[in-house]
Amino acid sequence: MTAPRNSAVGEQESADSTEASKPHKSVKGSKGARPESRLALVRRARRINRELAEVYPYAHPELDFENSFQLLVATVLSAQTTDLRVNQTTPALFAAYPTPEDMAAAEPEALEQLIRPTGFFRAKAKSLLGLSAALRDRFGGEVPGRLEDLVTLPGVGRKTANVVLGNAFGVPGLTVDTHFGRLVRRWKWTTQEDPEKVEAEIAALFPKSEWTMLSHRIIFHGRRVCHARKPACGACPIAPLCPAYGEGETDPDKAKKLLKYEMGGQPGQRLRPPSDYPGRPAAPLGAAG
Numbered sequence: 609m610t611a612p613r614n615s616a617v618g619e620q621e622s623a624d625s626t627e628a629s630k631p632h633k634s635v636k637g638s639k640g641a642r643p644e645s646r647l648a649l650v651r652r653a654r655r656i657n658r659e660l661a662e663v664y665p666y667a668h669p670e671l672d673f674e675n676s677f678q679l680l681v682a683t684v685l686s687a688q689t690t691d692l693r694v695n696q697t698t699p700a701l702f703a704a705y706p707t708p709e710d711m712a713a714a715e716p717e718a719l720e721q722l723i724r725p726t727g728f729f730r731a732k733a734k735s736l737l738g739l740s741a742a743l744r745d746r747f748g749g750e751v752p753g754r755l756e757d758l759v760t761l762p763g764v765g766r767k768t769a770n771v772v773l774g775n776a777f778g779v780p781g782l783t784v785d786t787h788f789g790r791l792v793r794r795w796k797w798t799t800q801e802d803p804e805k806v807e808a809e810i811a812a813l814f815p816k817s818e819w820t821m822l823s824h825r826i827i828f829h830g831r832r833v834c835h836a837r838k839p840a841c842g843a844c845p846i847a848p849l850c851p852a853y854g855e856g857e858t859d860p861d862k863a864k865k866l867l868k869y870e871m872g873g874q875p876g877q878r879l880r881p882p883s884d885y886p887g888r889p890a891a892p893l894g895a896a897g
């Protein structure tokens with residue numbers, strides 16, 4: 609079901625052989641440097657992708673799911689909360705309503721109570737009831753594998769549709785969430801703020817076959833190292849390629865303390881992580897620690 613892991617990483621440019629060991633003072637695109645050519649930007653972007661593939665060979669969707677319906681529901685629930693909180697909530701939800709038909713027939717209050725820990729539970733319950741009914745009535749109880757169909761479902765936008773396509777159907781897609789947008793702007797791959805424009809500009813820098821894994825790698829890096837408020841620049845493996853190096857903590861020891869999940873020796877977000885994930889699984893809802 610999931611997209612191929614560790615897929616070949618873009619094109620290899622032999623001219624681009626900077627060692628990723630020390631912060632590079634003259635990264636093109638950084639303040640005071642000459643404007644970066646399109647070719648140099650493409651090379652640097654692909655180099656960053658290759659470095660991230662080395663750092664996170666196990667990058668994967670951090671929502672637990674067993675089929676496309678579960679992934680769709682989990683992605684809708686993940687708005688304004690963590691994947692961990694969704695993963696702690698969905699086992700009971702999917703046990704109660706395993707199919708779109710079951711969920712479409714749910715009592716709204718019972719559904720709301722089950723998804724309450726994910727926040728905004730009334731609006732999310734409404735979306736889940738609406739999308740389940742639409743799957744039952746318009747798509748024969750199956751999740752459609754086309755973007756244009758997915759975005760007609762209640763509560764499903766382009767980002768959710770791309771998550772489902774990329775990870776349940778193997779259709780390449782970029783997931784422009786808050787981490788993705790922040791990092792690609794820090795890397796000066798784009799200056800756009802609008803997610804659709806960001807998606808279009810980043811899509812033009814990479815072969816289509818890279819889109820899904822690139823998204824996972826960027827989101828992994830945003831969650832673990834390149835945080836919104838305190839990026840761990842001093843412990844960042846792609847610092848030599850980053851025009852925003854220095855925006856966060858540069859002292860290596862202090863930066864190391866900012867690392868999260870498996871990079872910081874903490875549990876991950878999944879209750880059932882893939883077998884090659886080097887970190888620890890998260891605890892179920894209500895468990896200590």
Ligand code: SF4
Pocket residue numbers: 794833834835839840841842844845846847850851852853854855856
């Ligand atoms: S942590 Fe710092 S050096 Fe690393 S990608 Fe983010 S801003 Fe750049």
